[in-house]
Amino acid sequence: xxVTESARLKEVNQLKNRLYTNxxxxxxxxxxVIKGMTDSIKSKLDNKQLDNLAYSFEMIERNSDNLLHLVNxxxxxxxxxxxxxxxxxxxxxxxxxxxxISESFSSLANQNNINLTIYSELDxxxxxxxxxxxxxxxxxxxxxxxxxxxxxxxxIIHINQIIQTENDFxxxxxxxxxxxxxxKELPNIFNRFYQADxxxxxxxxxxxxxxxxxxxxxxxxxxxxxxxxxxGKGSEFxxxxxxxRQAPASKKAKIxxxxxxxxxxxxxxxxxxxxxxxxxxxxxxxxxxxxxxxHYLKTCLEKxxxxxxxxxxxxxxxxxxxxIPDIIICDVMMPGKDGFxxxxxxxxxxxxxxxxIIILTAKVTIEDRLTGLAHGADAYLAKPFNKGELFTRxxxxxxxxxxxxxxxxxxxxxxxxxxxxxxxxxxFLKRIVKLIHENINNSNFGSEALAKKLLISESQIYRKIKxxxxxxxxxxxxxxxxxxxKELLLNTKKTVSEVAYDVGFNDPSWFSRIFKDEFGFAPSExxx
Ligand code: ADP
Numbered sequence: 373x374x375v376t377e378s379a380r381l382k383e384v385n386q387l388k389n390r391l392y393t394n395x396x397x398x399x400x401x402x403x404x405v406i407k408g409m410t411d412s413i414k415s416k417l418d419n420k421q422l423d424n425l426a427y428s429f430e431m432i433e434r435n436s437d438n439l440l441h442l443v444n445x446x447x448x449x450x451x452x453x454x455x456x457x458x459x460x461x462x463x464x465x466x467x468x469x470x471x472x473i474s475e476s477f478s479s480l481a482n483q484n485n486i487n488l489t490i491y492s493e494l495d496x497x498x499x500x501x502x503x504x505x506x507x508x509x510x511x512x513x514x515x516x517x518x519x520x521x522x523x524x525x526x527x528i529i530h531i532n533q534i535i536q537t538e539n540d541f542x543x544x545x546x547x548x549x550x551x552x553x554x555x556k557e558l559p560n561i562f563n564r565f566y567q568a569d570x571x572x573x574x575x576x577x578x579x580x581x582x583x584x585x586x587x588x589x590x591x592x593x594x595x596x597x598x599x600x601x602x603x604g605k606g607s608e609f610x611x612x613x614x615x616x617r618q619a620p621a622s623k624k625a626k627i628x629x630x631x632x633x634x635x636x637x638x639x640x641x642x643x644x645x646x647x648x649x650x651x652x653x654x655x656x657x658x659x660x661x662x663x664x665x666x667h668y669l670k671t672c673l674e675k676x677x678x679x680x681x682x683x684x685x686x687x688x689x690x691x692x693x694x695x696i697p698d699i700i701i702c703d704v705m706m707p708g709k710d711g712f713x714x715x716x717x718x719x720x721x722x723x724x725x726x727x728x729i730i731i732l733t734a735k736v737t738i739e740d741r742l743t744g745l746a747h748g749a750d751a752y753l754a755k756p757f758n759k760g761e762l763f764t765r766x767x768x769x770x771x772x773x774x775x776x777x778x779x780x781x782x783x784x785x786x787x788x789x790x791x792x793x794x795x796x797x798x799x800f801l802k803r804i805v806k807l808i809h810e811n812i813n814n815s816n817f818g819s820e821a822l823a824k825k826l827l828i829s830e831s832q833i834y835r836k837i838k839x840x841x842x843x844x845x846x847x848x849x850x851x852x853x854x855x856x857x858k859e860l861l862l863n864t865k866k867t868v869s870e871v872a873y874d875v876g877f878n879d880p881s882w883f884s885r886i887f888k889d890e891f892g893f894a895p896s897e898x899x900x
Contacts, residue, residue: 386454399443406436445585448508449564452588459592461500461619466542467492467531472668473507474529476756477514479705479733485523488514490664492531499542500619505589507756512582513546513609520607521550533615540615549606558601562587653678654698654770655835659688659714660732661706665755669701672759677766685709689717692724696835699769701753704733712747719748722800723828726839728769732757777842801840808852815876819845853877854890861898868895 410432414422422429451457474490481488517527530545553561564584590597594614601607656677660666661684670679680695682688685706692700700718704711711731718724728750751765807825811817822845823830834845841848853875860871872883872895887895 400440400447403436403440403443407433407440410436442581445581449581449585449588452585452592457592459502460504461502463498463500463617463619463621465496465498466501466506467495467497468664468667468671469501469503469506470510470529470531470544471664473510473756474514475662475664477511477518478662479755480515481518481527482705484518484521486518486521487524487526488518488529489527490529490531494531494533497533497542497615498621499613499615499617501613502593504758505593507758509586509589509611510544510546511756512586513611516582517546517548517550517607517609521548525549525606534612536612542611542613542615544611544613545608546611547606547608552603552605552607553599553601554603558599561599562597655680655695656766657682657688657692657695657697657700659685659692659700659702659706659711661703665703665732669762672762676763685711685714688714692718692727693721693832696723696832696839697727698773698835698839699766700727700729702729702731704731712749715747715749723832723836726800726836728773730765730769773839774842777840800836804837804848805852808849809856812853812856812875813873815878817876818849822849850886851890854887857883857887857895858891858898861895871895 410429414429417425448457471490471492474488478488514527514529521527525548527546527548530543530547532543534541534543562583564581587597590611590613596612598610599607600610654677656673656679658666658669658679658681660669660681663683666681666683670681673679677699680691680697682691685702686708688700688702689709691697702711702714709717711733715729715731718727718729725748729748730751730753731749732753732755750769753762753765803826804822807822808817811821819830819833823833826833828836830845837843837845837848843851857871857875860866860874861868864871866874868884869880872880875883877883884895
């Protein structure tokens with residue numbers, strides 16, 4: 373009977389889907405192992421060996437990344453088919469986001485000598501959208517456009533808001549003047565595993581799954597996608613998404629109020645006051661010549677970080693030395709000084725060498741990584757990155773810093789400083805300790821005097837000491853004095869008062885109190 377037949381077909385289909393999902397899933401573990409093992413082998417090699425093997429590593433990484441990408445796409449497709457892929461909508465200004473995603477492809481386009489233009493008719497359009505899925509859709513269409521457009525070609529992304537049948541839509545057109553698709557093949561391009569040419573024009577491999585997934589994602593977002601193309605002339609893909617405003621608004625009203633056009637040369641800098649009041653939040657310096665990327669980064673980071681922005685490498689170095697940020701995120705390709713040069717300069721300056729630097733790049737090739745490492749970069753982020761990735765990187769760097777702070781506190785400065793270490797952070801601390809020891813009985817030797825001796829400003833030294841030890845300059849100087857006092861008490865026959873004066877305290881009872889605070893026992897208890 374027809375009913376049982378259709379039930380049976382449904383069951384078979386479900387079974388097929390489950391099998392497909394399971395198998396696809398099974399590919400992920402070995403792939404992750406391959407990638408992990410590659411990293412682990414690499415970490416055991418020295419720079420010269422890495423140099424020799426750079427090409428092989430790059431091949432392993434590129435191929436496993438491609439495979440992982442494909443597996444993830446297939447999983448997403450299966451999830452959509454079984455109704456298990458959910459939308460994560462939020463309400464926000466979609467324009468800077470779209471510009472940022474598109475802009476992330478400009479260096480890839482440049483590398484292929486293709487001109488990529490992003491043109492938006494509006495600066496602001498608040499609507500519901502799913503960041504991750506929209507990224508996937510735009511990335512897919514743009515990487516196709518780049519893949520199928522020869523050198524000196526042109527790609528235009530046109531963004532607008534249009535009204536059709538009384539409904540508002542977000543309109544995105546991605547147009548290229550590349551190889552085009554024939555009329556015969558055009559209807560099939562959204563089918564899974566369909567590839568139009570299979571001939572020599574194909575610049576790089578592909579799987580024919582990208583557009584199938586793109587179409588599914590677009591309809592999951594209640595949108596439509598259309599393709600027009602003329603063989604030999606080029607293709608255009610038109611996306612339309614209905615504009616709704618029901619999802620919870622992301623709390624970025626402050627940033628969104630700022631008209632995007634008014635962000636001319638540099639994003640508004642937090643004044644000293646802002647830095648003071650928000651001083652609990654870490655300060656991030658963004659060095660990025662592209663306003664869209666900078667703006668996006670800034671919106672990602674607000675609430676958890678205070679951000680300042682420099683529009684090129686030279687300004688970035690100036691701002692880094694002036695403000696001593698906690699972390700720097702730096703683009704590679706910039707006019708003037710590129711990201712690697714910025715990295716090298718900051719890492720060889722005593723005032724800034726402790727600051728972790730995240731390098732932002734379009735494609736993380738092994739060469740990039742090596743160049744970056746050689747210049748002292750601490751981490752990489754490939755564009756377009758997602759927020760999760762960004763925060764993971766930032767958290768990793770912050771936790772490494774915390775570890776060092778804990779270590780300095782746990783081991784006591786003295787043991788740590790006795791170690792022969794090339795770590796610039798420890799060398800800096802050693803110099804400070806030496807200066808304080810030289811002036812230990814001078815109660816006036818405080819942060820101002822220290823700054824003068826080190827030839828850097830008080831606020832620079834404050835931020836640097838805070839970053840390495842977690843303490844303010846005054847507290848740090850005091851703890852060095854107390855540490856020295858403890859040694860005197862343990863190793864000499866001096867009285868508590870004598871020691872107090874020796875280490876620059878004019879009031880022995882005050883000295884006793886804070887000594888107890890610092891070590892948990894009174895100075896008088898050491899002599900016994
Ligand atoms: P692939 O992994 O092969 O790129 P897609 O599903 O993304 O898979 O694309 C399917 C096919 O559609 C491609 O193989 C290509 O033949 C054709 N195609 C997609 N985008 C373009 C474009 N911008 N210009 C020309 N052909 C395209």
